[in-house]
Amino acid sequence: MLQVLSALLWSVASTAPDAHGANPPRVLVYTVSAGYEHEVVRRAAPDELSIVERALVDLGSRSGAFQAVVSREAAAFEAASLAQFQAVLFYTTGELPLSAAQRAGLFEFVRSGGGFVGVHSATDTFYTVPEYGAMIGATFDGHPWHERVSIAVEDPTHIATQHLGERFDFVDEIYQFKAPYSRAGVHVLLSLAPDGLDVAREPVHRQDRDFALAWTRPFGDGRVFYSALGHRPEVWKDARFLTHLAGGIRWALGDEPQVKLSPEDDARRSFALAESGNPRAGFGVFKRESGPMCGRCHVVNGTGTEVGPDLSSVALRLTQSELLTAILAPSAAITHGYGAVTLDMKDGTQIFGRVTNESETALTLIDTTGTARSIAREAVLARLASKISAMPDGLAATLTNEEFRDLFAYVRTLKAPPPTAVEPK
Numbered sequence: 001m002l003q004v005l006s007a008l009l010w011s012v013a014s015t016a017p018d019a020h021g022a023n024p025p026r027v028l029v030y031t032v033s034a035g036y037e038h039e040v041v042r043r044a045a046p047d048e049l050s051i052v053e054r055a056l057v058d059l060g061s062r063s064g065a066f067q068a069v070v071s072r073e074a075a076a077f078e079a080a081s082l083a084q085f086q087a088v089l090f091y092t093t094g095e096l097p098l099s100a101a102q103r104a105g106l107f108e109f110v111r112s113g114g115g116f117v118g119v120h121s122a123t124d125t126f127y128t129v130p131e132y133g134a135m136i137g138a139t140f141d142g143h144p145w146h147e148r149v150s151i152a153v154e155d156p157t158h159i160a161t162q163h164l165g166e167r168f169d170f171v172d173e174i175y176q177f178k179a180p181y182s183r184a185g186v187h188v189l190l191s192l193a194p195d196g197l198d199v200a201r202e203p204v205h206r207q208d209r210d211f212a213l214a215w216t217r218p219f220g221d222g223r224v225f226y227s228a229l230g231h232r233p234e235v236w237k238d239a240r241f242l243t244h245l246a247g248g249i250r251w252a253l254g255d256e257p258q259v260k261l262s263p264e265d266d267a268r269r270s271f272a273l274a275e276s277g278n279p280r281a282g283f284g285v286f287k288r289e290s291g292p293m294c295g296r297c298h299v300v301n302g303t304g305t306e307v308g309p310d311l312s313s314v315a316l317r318l319t320q321s322e323l324l325t326a327i328l329a330p331s332a333a334i335t336h337g338y339g340a341v342t343l344d345m346k347d348g349t350q351i352f353g354r355v356t357n358e359s360e361t362a363l364t365l366i367d368t369t370g371t372a373r374s375i376a377r378e379a380v381l382a383r384l385a386s387k388i389s390a391m392p393d394g395l396a397a398t399l400t401n402e403e404f405r406d407l408f409a410y411v412r413t414l415k416a417p418p419p420t421a422v423e424p425k
């Protein structure tokens with residue numbers, strides 16, 4: 001172990017200073033296999049890094065965004081050790097040899113603002129520790145495919161996926177997940193595009209055919225990034241995967257592109273982050289039939305209209321700063337599946353809104369006031385996906401800083417446990 005660490009320190013010390021100066025954030029890379037040991041984490045000799053360890057050390061030093069420090073020692077999870085890191089990365093399997101106190105130390109580290117990055121079999125880990133599943137957001141449920149698949153990029157604005165286009169082909173072992181996985185509780189970045197794949201074969205369990213492959217979520221004040229990719233050795237040489245992983249690590253370390261807001265909205269944002277508001281008063285603002293009228297377009301706990309996503313669990317899947325961006329600059333990060341369209345009509349007019357239903361002859365479209373109407377297909381000349389959200393910008397303009405702070409305090413309480421009704425067998 002000492003030899004490994006000194007080899008590592010040498011490689012880090014030999015790289016040029018970077019954007020973070022001499023002290024980039026430190027990421028603890030832990031690759032212990034208590035279950036199946038993947039080829040990519042196997043060390044040829046005790047003092048030689050595995051493929052994963054080598055790749056992460058190189059990725060950190062090349063990008064200058066972080067310093068990867070490898071360890072396979074349980075002692076790395078003692079509080080005094082964890083205090084020297086800004087994030088922890090797991091490529092692990094099984095019931096890891098960490099004591100209850102060391103596990104609690106890890107959860108506390110993340111809850112209090114640390115980053116956690118899970119790669120591939122990090123979901124095939126700690127089945128007997130429910131809090132671990134609650135943190136990472138899913139449990140491994142087999143790998144029905146190992147072939148070339150098509151992967152859909154659900155969030156093309158995220159730093160972990162913005163280089164991947166709308167879709168890409170990839171050869172790897174592909175996981176499926178069971179509870180606690182729920183789309184309500186994670187912000188999905190990548191998912192399997194089922195076309196051309198046998199989604200009915202054994203051992204495909206998910207009836208809802210929801211095969212998310214990478215996501216983010218908050219955990220307390222900390223940030224969790226998970227990617228299911230990374231089984232095959234050649235994946236660790238694939239620039240698309242490495243950029244995806246580096247972006248996920250940066251996000252877990254708190255690096256998130258800040259959207260430019262008006263000075264007024266910027267003041268609302270700072271005020272809402274600095275002061276703890278009153279969620280009850282905020283619920284009043286949310287439901288009010290004047291001003292931003294959030295309740296007109298969103299369902300919460302079963303009531304409201306679904307122009308936008310159901311917000312009952314939104315604070316489980318978005319961090320505080322992501323929630324603020326979603327509210328203050330909706331067009332900067334449009335939720336997958338809730339994009340708006342512009343219809344060019346044959347009579348020369350244009351209609352803007354979100355399509356909520358389609359039949360062979362008509363579409364139902366909800367406009368930005370939350371009003372639904374049915375439109376005959378034959379009256380439509382062209383249909384264009386819009387870069388503008390159906391949730392209007394500038395919604396908070398009519399609110400005082402105090403009202404906005406309270407509204408945000410309310411939105412942050414929206415953590416209804418995700419439904420497990422669709423849990424696969």
Ligand code: HEC
Binds near residue numbers: 333
């Ligand atoms: C005119 C309808 C409309 C109104 C009014 C509206 N929203 Fe939205 N909202 C949407 C749509 C559509 C989306 C999805 C597209 C997007 O992400 O911009 C959305 C997305 C969101 C999201 C992101 C959800 C996710 O799962 O990613 C949040 C949070 C949100 N809205 C909160 C609010 C709040 C708070 C208000 C009141 C200030 C509000 N909305 C008012 C239509 C609306």
